[in-house]
Amino acid sequence: MVGGLAADGRVIRIDLGSDTKTRPTQAMRQAMAMAEVGDEQVGEDPTTRVLEERVAALLGKEAALFTPSGTMCNQIALAVLCRAGEEVIADKTAHIGNFESGGVSVVARAPIRELDGRRGIFTADQVKAALRHPVRHAPLQRVVSIEQTSNLGGGSIWTLPEIAAVAEVARGAGLLLHMDGARLLNAVVESGVSAQAYAAQMDSVWIDLSKGLGCPVGAVMAGSRDFIEDCWRWKQRLGGALRQSGILAAAGIYALDNHVDRMKDDHANARAFAGVLAQVPGIAIDPANVQTNVIVFDVANTGWRAPDLSEKLLEKGIRVGAMGPTQMRAVTHLDVDRASTTEAAEALAALASKRPA
Numbered sequence: 001m002v003g004g005l006a007a008d009g010r011v012i013r014i015d016l017g018s019d020t021k022t023r024p025t026q027a028m029r030q031a032m033a034m035a036e037v038g039d040e041q042v043g044e045d046p047t048t049r050v051l052e053e054r055v056a057a058l059l060g061k062e063a064a065l066f067t068p069s070g071t072m073c074n075q076i077a078l079a080v081l082c083r084a085g086e087e088v089i090a091d092k093t094a095h096i097g098n099f100e101s102g103g104v105s106v107v108a109r110a111p112i113r114e115l116d117g118r119r120g121i122f123t124a125d126q127v128k129a130a131l132r133h134p135v136r137h138a139p140l141q142r143v144v145s146i147e148q149t150s151n152l153g154g155g156s157i158w159t160l161p162e163i164a165a166v167a168e169v170a171r172g173a174g175l176l177l178h179m180d181g182a183r184l185l186n187a188v189v190e191s192g193v194s195a196q197a198y199a200a201q202m203d204s205v206w207i208d209l210s211k212g213l214g215c216p217v218g219a220v221m222a223g224s225r226d227f228i229e230d231c232w233r234w235k236q237r238l239g240g241a242l243r244q245s246g247i248l249a250a251a252g253i254y255a256l257d258n259h260v261d262r263m264k265d266d267h268a269n270a271r272a273f274a275g276v277l278a279q280v281p282g283i284a285i286d287p288a289n290v291q292t293n294v295i296v297f298d299v300a301n302t303g304w305r306a307p308d309l310s311e312k313l314l315e316k317g318i319r320v321g322a323m324g325p326t327q328m329r330a331v332t333h334l335d336v337d338r339a340s341t342t343e344a345a346e347a348l349a350a351l352a353s354k355r356p357a
Contacts, residue, residue, distance in 0.1 A: 006314065013317035014340045016273075019183075019266075019293060019333035021319075022214040028254045035250035040066070040242045047246030051253050052220060058256075059181075059205055060196035061222035065231050066249055067240050070182045070219040071100050073206035075107040076234040078143060080227060081176050081204060084109035086142035088178075089130055089170075091117040093152035095180055096145060107238070111139060119289065120150025121158055124165035131173050144170040147180040148198060149187050152323070155270070155294030157187045160197060167201035179205040182219075186212050186292040189263045203227065212263045212293065213255035214334045218248050259334065266293040266332040269341040273330060276345035280352050293332045300326035302352045312351050318344045 004012050004021065015021040024032070038044035048066050056064040067073050074096050078088060088104065090096060092114040096104050104110050113130050115122040132138040144166060150156045170177055179202045181195075188195050199205040199222070206221035207213075221231060235241050242248075267290075274287040274295050282302035285295070299306055306322035313320050321329045332341060 006319070010314060011317055012314070012319050014336060014344045015319045016330040016332065016336060016341075016344055017319040017321045019211040019331045022210070022333050022335050024214065024216050024251055025334075027258070028214070028251050031250045031254040032247050035246040037244035037246035040245040041236075045244060045246045045249070047253070048249040051249040054253065054256060055207060055220040056222050058195050059199040059207070059222040061199065061205070062225045063228040064220050064222040065228050065235065066218060066220050066242075066245060066252075067206075067235060068217060068219075068242070069210075070180070070206060070208040071103065072235070072238060072240050073219045073221040074100060074178075074180055075103045076231050076238070076240075077178050077204040077206070077221060077223075078104055078108040078110055078145075079234050080230045081178060082108045082110040082142045085111075085139055087111050087113050087132075087139040088143045088145055089113045089115065089127060089141060089175070090145040091115050091120050091122050091147065091150070091153075093117070093120045093150065094145060094147050095151055095182065098152070110142070113141070117153075119156040120147060120153025121156055121162060122166070123162070124169045127166055127169045141173070141175060143176045143178050145178045145180060146202075147182070149183040149292050149294070151182070151294060152296065154289055154296040155183065155186065155292035156289070157191055157291050158198075159191075160193060163198065163201055176203045177201055178203065181205050182208040182211060183292065183294075185260055186263055186267070189260060190267055190292050209252040209255060212266065212333060213252070213259045215251040215255050216248070218252055220252065262334065263293065265338075266334065267291070269293075269332040269336065269338050270295050270330075272338065273332065273341050273345040276342070276349055280349045283349075283352055295330045295332075296323070297328055298326050299328060299352055303355045304352060305356075308356060309348070309351060313344075313348060316347055318347055320344065320348060
């Protein structure tokens with residue numbers, strides 16, 4: 001367990017607010033300090049090039065591009081794949097529509113056609129029903145976007161048959177496929193399906209380094225060589241091109257070597273957390289739905305408002321996020337062990353079992 005400070009200065013002993021709360025381990029810091037570096041913008045940073053080659057091979061693509069963030073990956077990919085005014089089909093819970101400050105409409109200038117999937121996963125039939133007739137009054141549709149795993153779906157995993165069915169409909173309609181793979185490796189670790197298999201149908205796909213992998217910053221996007229070349233122009237345009245990025249890329253290489261398989265521990269801790277909450281009357285949660293490291297639950301029937309319960313926990317040095325009036329989210333990661341996860345779950349259960357004053 002690694003402690004930290006909230007924005008208001010309060011000490012947080014157990015931080016389940018997100019897997020972005022991880023801090024680089026001492027060994028990762030050492031790898032960063034020793035990284036060989038050069039000028040990334042002209043292709044001279046050797047460590048960044050190694051990371052990009054690793055991720056391209058991992059995802060089965062021709063080339064890859066290191067960026068400062070996963071949000072930038074989404075914005076760049078959709079800007080490359082879409083022309084202005086063309087539509088992206090995605091789930092209503094998708095990160096691109098809910099957590100990127102409207103960036104898709106600003107950068108790609110693309111509207112989103114939202115689908116009402118189950119726990120963030122929509123069906124081929126839903127995509128088929130969302131296809132527009134080719135009339136001048138409607139936007140052209142260009143991309144179907146999949147989020148693996150689904151964040152607001154509680155870390156739910158898209159299966160290969162589900163992806164294949166959606167891809168078949170998309171290809172039949174002449175659409176491209178993008179994967180927001182922020183937690184793709186969580187799906188890989190839990191399912192045993194390779195990242196390359198999950199990415200095979202995708203025209204663009206990326207993995208985040210700063211979530212389950214525990215890096216301080218960064219994401220890597222992959223696709224065809226031509227796609228990545230076009231992405232480079234957008235990366236430059238958005239101010240994402242770097243200089244001695246090898247210091248950051250070294251963290252990603254270290255994480256790929258040391259932090260992938262251990263995500264199984266995060267998933268086990270998440271299920272243990274959910275198991276404690278499932279015993280509390282009024283908390284709506286199905287532990288069977290906790291597939292990876294994200295736990296989404298509802299406290300409406302406890303009498304608590306999620307922000308109030310979150311605040312009471314923060315007073316105890318425990319952070320669990322409020323995602324709305326009654327919905328909450330906890331995310332396990334490498335900085336929170338089983339003992340701390342259990343302590344947090346029991347503290348939340350004790351509070352939720354009592355009616356708020």
